[in-house]
Structure formats: C-alpha cells, structure tokens
Amino acid sequence: MAAIISLSRHRVASIPKICLRGYATVTCCFDEYYFASSHSYTTLVKQETSRTTSFRCHNTSRPKYPTSPSDLRVPGCETRERKNAQKMGDIALPPLSKQPPANHPNADPNPVDESPFPLTAVDKWVLSQTDEEFSYHSWEELRTLIQNNDLSVLKRKPSDLRRYMKWTAETKASYGSMTNYLLAHRLPKAWGAPPFTPVSDIPFADPSDYCVLLNDWPYGFEPGITHIVVWTRTAIATDHDKGDMTPESRKIVGDFVKRYFVDRLGSGGEDKVLYFKNWVALQSVRALEHIHVLVKDVDPAIIEEWTQVHEWHKA
Template sequence: MQETPCSVVVRPINNPFEVTMSDTVNQIKESELPFPLTDSDRFVLSQTDDEFKYHNWNELREIIGTNNLAVLKRKPSDLRRYMKWMAETKAAYGSTTSYLMQHRLPKSWGSLPFTPASQIPFADPSDFSVLLNDWPYGLSPTITHIVVWTRTVIPTDPATGDVTDESRKLIHDFVKTFFVDKLGAGGDERVMWFKNWVALQSVRALEHIHVLVKDVDPAVIARWTKEHNYHRQ
C-alpha cells in the first residue's frame, strides 16, 4: 500500500523547525521528519490546542488494554515543539540517544553497549532510572507520565515488535512493586503501564517503558524519580 504523503510543513522564516499546517510553505519530505509520524500525529497537526481532546483515565485504560498504542497523541503545540526539539537535538548531538546519555541517564551506565548488573530487567535498581517524561502525551491534568529507562534489554517478539509474555510479566511485577504497592489500597486503579512497539518508538536505542499514574502526590513522584548514589559515577 502506498504511504500517504506527508502534509507537515516547516516555516522557513525565523524558526526553521517550527511545524505548521500552512500550505504556503514547502512540505517536509518523509525522510526529513525527525521521527515517523502516525496517523494520529498527522491528525493532531491539523488541529489547534483548543480543538484537542485530552486523554482521560478511562480512555487510556481502553487504549492500553487493547494495545492500540498508535492512537496516543500529544497536544498539537507540544507535538510541534517535540518535533522541533528532536530535529535540533539530532543536529546538535547526532542523535537523541547521545543527548539522553549525556544529560538525562545515569553517568554510571557508561556508553553503549551497556553492561547491566543483571540480565533480568528491573532486578537490580542500578540498572533502571525513573524520570518524568519530558514530552508527555496529551493527558488530563491529574495524570502524570513517567518513563522508566533500563540498561537491561527487554525481550520483544521480532515478528510483532511487542513485548514477549515473559517480558510482560516482568514489567507487570516491577510496576506493582515499585509504584502500585507504594500507593496502598486502590493503588492498582491509579497506575497503568505500556511499552511502545518497536515501530512506535522515537528513541529505539534505549530501553524504556511508560508508566501513567493518577492523583498521586507530587512528593511521592519526587521520591520515585530522585537520583540515587548508585546512578552517579
């Protein structure tokens, strides 16, 4: 099937990376996009922020439960800024992986390929880092988007790009222990997780999962995302 031509364009004056839907400027070629756009991305880029509908908790539960992750969307202005940031970061650092390793991930991890303390994902706390997502999806205000980065490979099915059944159980158990159990009674109703299929990942070289939490005190989130001594060199 022939791909739909990309309709995203860049305004060449003042800000060469500002993404707009204007038809008065040159179109970006598909190969020049900072990451592949989903159909949802293309639709969002045709909207204004006022037209955008934020994902609520029930909708997210349905999306994650059916593994329909391609429909997750960022707010239009956030998606445009994200595309701009990705393009500028790749120009400055060569890749987003290089930027993340220099500025966001633990210095103790060193360089790729990593040598994890454990070959089992999330088994050793020095092998993962819990951070707020710098570029969250368009979520209702009570929902916080967290990313758990890991230097241990999480096995996926090569045919589908989705996690294997064994990996899914490992992630589920980790999320329960690290997040759900810390929230006490009803915690399982306030936490969800997903891992993008390989085809949907904008940062493919670094393993990570997404965790969404609802109505969680900022102090709790700060404890989850703090830097530990074993993450420092």
C-alpha cells in the same frame, strides 16, 4: 448544477470541491472514452450513452468504492459522519481543519515529509488540528487503549507535537542522535555508553540497572495524569512480529510496576497506575530500552521520591 462523471474503464473524473445542499444532479457516461474535467470546464472526448440521476449530498449509506452513480459523493461536504469520524482513534475520514498559516502559533515548524522521526497516521491527523480542536486523553480512555494494546492512537497536543519535532531536529543536529543527548543529560553516568553491561540480565531486578524520570514530552492527557519513563540498561525481550513485549517480559514489567509504583500507593493503588511499552515501530528513541508509566492524582512528593537520583547512578 450538474457534474459530469465517467465510469468507463473504472475511471472517475474529478468533481469540483463544492458542497451541494439538497440534491445534486449527476450525468454518467458509460463508454470506452471519458470526459476530462477540471474546476472550471469539462471537455467532451466522446459519448456513447448517458443518463442523469440525482442523489443527496448527505448520503449516510455508501460502499467503500462507488458501484453506481448514486453511490458517489461530492468531496468537501461537511457530513455528520465526518464529524463523528474525528472521535479519538477513528481517522477514516480526514479532519475538517486545515494546517494553520505559517505565522500561526501552532504552525508546523517541520513539514510532515521532513519530520525528524517517523510520524504515525495519528501524528499527521493531530498536525492538522489546533490546540482548541484537540481532544485530551482521559484516564478511562487510556485504560482501554492500553488494555487493547492500541498504542498507536496515543497522541500529543498539536503545539506540543510541533515543538517536539522541532526540539528533536535541533537535538539531533547538536548531538548527532537522541541517544547521545540522553546519555549526556538524562541517564546515569555510571552506565557509560552502549552496549551496556547490566548487573542483572533480568529487567528491573537490580536498582542500579534502571532509573525513573519524568517524561519531558508527555502525551496529551487530562489534568491530574503524570507521565513517567523508566529507562533500563537491561534488554526487554520483544517478539519478531511488531516488536511488542513477549508474554514473559510483560510479566516481568508488570511485576516491577506493581512493586515500585502500585504498592507504594497503598490500598487502591492499582486503580491509579497504568503502564505500557511502545512497539519498536512506535518508538522515537529505539536504541535505549524504556517503559512508560502513567499515574493519576498522585501526591507530587511521591512522584519526587520515585524520580530521585540515587547514589548507585552516579559515576
């Protein structure tokens, strides 16, 4: 089977989305005009010179952009590197799975272009999967991601992400904003409404300025990992580049996590606690300050102790 491709004026005609096994024959035309092709036919406009070459469908060495006919690949081929690219964090190639049908349990209740919050590239990749295809974050993987500050790779299970999108859209429709919902149902009544007036200008210095809650919409973790959110009415300093913590605020947050979580677990506690603060661009609730704390294999009684409602939080 032959496919006709034009390289004149840096234009490449489309190739039917078929998967060729073995060798594919490509005829290339180098002139000032081109061939207009579709899935069913090819129309010749003008041809000066041409030559024919063959290449393997599963070509493992290709430049970023085609520089010769042998560099071109037929779209739709299921290659080994495409499978490898679906490992966590590598989204250079799109996943093979397609969106589930509308009546599927994992169907997207909100199209990507109608999401109630900005979707990252990873979110869009996850939405193309089913729960069975999803790879859960392990503890060691999370440790590496947080150490490298690669927070954009964190992802929810496909069905959870779709439900979160739906819930966010409905909540915004009912309350006007996520901030209004959190103030009404999750944050201490004693805080009142923003802008808050904290007791201390130093984050986490006064217990009445923060509250510890379980995350209602955790990321997709392996069993045994609990996702906690610590909300604070004291601002946490961030840089002006991407909204990440400054070195000073990172130390303040780290000291608090050690004091509140790690020390409570005793010997070996540092191996059971991870924390991070999403960059401003990654936050779905930007109006209220919060950090994320992950704990592994912690007694539920201790988690309940951490997240209890205190008297100083009541109005």
